[in-house]
Amino acid sequence: MILISHIPNSYQDEIGELIDGINDMTYSIKILLKRNEAVCKLSSAIRFEMLCQQINPHFLYNTLDIINGLILNGQKDEAVRVCEMLGLMFRYNLNGEEDSTLEQEIDHTKQYLEIIQYKIQGLNTDLVCDESIRKLKIARFVLQPLVENSIKHGFAQKRGECLVSVCAQDEGDRISICVMDNGAGMLPQTVDELENMKWAVQKGIPPERNQTTAGERRRRIGLRNIYERLFVKYGRSLEFRIETRQGFGTRIMIDIPKERG
The missing domain is CATH 1.10.287 (Helix Hairpins)
Structure with missing residues (x-):
């Protein structure tokens, strides 16, 4: 044209x-x-x-390793349970829908966490969602990747109790979601780069490599992917904030308009 x-x-x-x-x-x-x-x-x-989410080789390998360990320890029922959770996760991933209900997103995240708790001893989780918004539609693959991001990068070197929580609240004509962990927090440079990333996504500018560590770069890429999906769906009505303190943890807050389906 x-x-x-x-x-x-x-x-x-x-x-x-x-x-x-x-x-x-x-x-x-x-x-x-x-x-x-x-x-x-x-x-x-x-x-x-x-x-890529459907066939995550690292997660699949780790899960199979968990199952193998449970079987070797004679924990047959637990091994079966992990297999069930893995099957439910893959079924959700294979669903071609672009959106899901908050309830489905939370269930998917719970399944992931139930598997991971067999690997990370002392991992405490708390997932809360207001009943009034459980059936409302949101973009798919938001909560579980955010939680996975917290666990992979926040708890890699942590000693002691690990906590990750998800809270979804009804805020009138909007939905407020908070994913929080008590992990390592982010480097100041990473926080600055994430703010620049949000601006770049809004302007349609492709990502650039920089001098951060491979782990921080993977974290940034993961968050960019999530933010990009949310921005395409919600545009300027999306609010996406990151609060972090090194050694104390990270809080990611998402505020989106309600979408009834």
Whole structure:
């Protein structure tokens, strides 16, 4: 499709008004085409990421290792339970829907945590959701990846009790979600890069490599993927905030409009 460029206008009459209208319409169409192109590209990236989520080799390997250990220890019932949770997780991942209810997202996260608790001794979890919003639709693959991000990066070097919590609250015409951990927290440089990442996503700028550690880079990429999906769905109505303190933990707060389905 070829659009005419801006038409110079020196008329002060009805013809001038018509030209102004055409110019405004042309500009709006150009903006919409650019946005559509960006959304199409991102949709392809999201579909690819969902496929990666379906076959996460590290998580699958760790889970099979857990099952093997339980069987060797004679904990047959526990091994069966882990298999059931893994099957439910994969079934959820294979569902081609773009959205899920909050209840489904929380159940998916619970299944993940139940498996991980066999690996991380002393991991405490708390997942709470207001009953009034459990059936409302939100973007898929948000809660579990955020929790996984907390566990992988927050608790890697932690000694003592580990806590991760998810709280979803009804805030009138909006939903407030908080994912919190008492892990290692983030480096100041990582926090700055995440703020820059949010700005880049809003402007459609691709990610850049930098000098952070591989672990911090993976954390940033994971959060970018989540933020990108949320921004495509909710646009400027999305609020995404990160509070962190090194040695004390991280809190990620998401505020989105309600979407009834």
